[in-house]
Amino acid sequence: MTVDRRSRPENILALAAASGEAELTDNQESVWREVVKRVDEVYSDLLRYEADLESKNAELEEAQSFISSVIASVSDILAVSDAKGGVIQTNPAFLALLGCDEPQLLGRNLPELIVEDDRAQAVQFLHGCAAGSCELRFMTAHGLSDMMAINFSPRVDHAGRFVGAVLTGRPIGELRRAYQALHSAHLDLQQAQRKLIEQEKMASLGRLVAGVAHELNNPISFVYGNVHVLDRYRKNLAEFFREDEKREDFETADLRRRYRIDAILADLEPLIEGTLEGARRVSEIVKNLRRLSFNRAHEAQAIDLERTIGMAAQWAARSKRHQVRIDIEVAPGLSLRGNEGQIHQIFVNLIDNALDAVRKTADPHINIRAATADGEIEIAVADNGIGIADDSFDKLFEPFFTTKTVGEGTGLGLWISYSIAREHGGAISAANRPGGGAIFTLRLPSGAQ
Structure with a gap:
């Protein structure tokens, strides 16, 4: 703003005289001096307003330059659309992605730049009032872009009315690979922790099992030895009764029937075999437990x-x-x-x-x-x-x-x-x-x- 120099107070009387009023009465002069005073105050205010306006304009230009430099330096893509989806502002990252200049992009319908298969999910944010995110691809001068992770934020005016949307995003290839690597490392860590816990549990269990297996070996040996001796006695008794049966002693035969000697002899064999089988199974379990408890090398x-x-x-x-x-x-x-x-x-x-x-x-x-x-x-x-x-x-x-x-x-x-x-x-x-x-x-x- 520039103030006209002809409106300065010292020129007011000269202007009045030049207009044909060569002589002024006292009252007229007093009125004119009051007018000159008011004009001087207005002029001072105008000069002050001009200085303030120039200062505010410089600050505004500096802020705009700062915002523009920040937007230009952001590696994420950025696009601003109006309520109908038209592009009204963008950043160099988005222009580089699409492979076009800013004049070619401004005013274009933003959904038209998105791959048709991904377009529907973006339209709901561009024409709505809700924030959201999705994954989509853009049509560029070199073909389809990589899959992008996009965030949409609504723009509103001072009255709270929806006036457009802001789109930001970045390629998700590197982000997804980094996440997958992190996820894989986390799973490996969890698995290593579980293995460590299991190994500690198995070490404690191995010490316990080793003691139990050692204690079981002695009674199993007793069972084996006694059963084998018992089987030998059974065979001797069976042979004795077969020889005794040949003498045809009526009293002995009656005693055999009364005490069911033949039935007992018939049952002894399967009973002894069953006992031996049970002992073998217990022995096998003990061997398994001992093998679980110790890691001993064997000759090949x-x-x-x-x-x-x-x-x-x-x-x-x-x-x-x-x-x-x-x-x-x-x-x-x-x-x-x-x-x-x-x-x-x-x-x-x-x-x-x-x-x-x-x-x-x-x-x-x-x-x-x-x-x-x-x-x-x-x-x-x-x-x-x-x-x-x-x-x-x-x-x-x-x-x-x-x-x-x-x-x-x-x-x-x-x-x-x-x-x-x-x-x-x-x-x-x-x-x-x-x-x-x-x-x-x-x-x-x-x-x-």
Whole structure:
């Protein structure tokens, strides 16, 4: 604003004289001086307002320059639209993304710049009054942009009326990869923590089990020794009564019938066999517990797989009452090096589980196949049972996990088998067969130690 110099107070009287009033009366002069005073005050106010206005304008220009520089330096894309979705302002990042100049972009309908498949979710924010976020792509001069994480914020005027929207966003590729890496690291940390806790629990449990196994060994030895002696006595008594029966003593025969000697002798054999079987099972459990408690190295030796698998199948089937067809297919001359007792234990455990799985199957069948595959020896034990439940796969090889009822299993078989396989440089995996049933696959290096 610029004040006209002709309106200065000292020029007022000269202007009045020039207008034809050469002589002024006292009253007129007093009036004119009052007018001059008022004009002088107005003029001073005008000068002050002009200075204030120039200062405010400089501040406004500085603020606008600051905001423009900030917007230009932001790496995120930014676009401002009116209530109809037209672009009224943008930043260099958005122009660089689209590959166009600002004059080409201003006034264009913002939804037209968005890929058609992603357009609907953006329109609801551009024409609405609610903030929100979504993922979408833009059509650029070089094709489709990367997927962008977009935030929409409504713009309102002084009366609170919706006048447009502000769009900001950035590519989500790097952000998503960083999040996935962080998420993966977090999962790994959680898994490591769980393993650490389980290892500490298993270490404590191992010490307890070692003591229990040691204490059980003595009474089991007593049972074994006594039962074998008892079986020898039974045989001697049976032979004695057979010899005594030949003498045809009427009184002795009557006593035999009265005390049911023949029935007792007939029952003694299965009773002793059952006791021995129970002792063997308890001994096997103790061995499993001791193997769980200690990690002892064993001398490696050559293992004939066909003989070992056949023996394991006989041992496992002997303890079951139901008949199961077991087919064994072993490649000729297949062998490996390792601890034969431990490898035999794996086969017994896998076959025993398969026998339990087909217990309620109409035509129970187990197929055991051993061959070389990719430089490894692969032994697969397949059954036609009910298969493995989906929620059991991640717990199959955990110690003490079992789907059997109490008294049918300890849940140590697969854990011990997995540990033995790993000690030999191999692995065990489980899967459901497409035609029904489950298959456990043991893989060992041909030169396993």
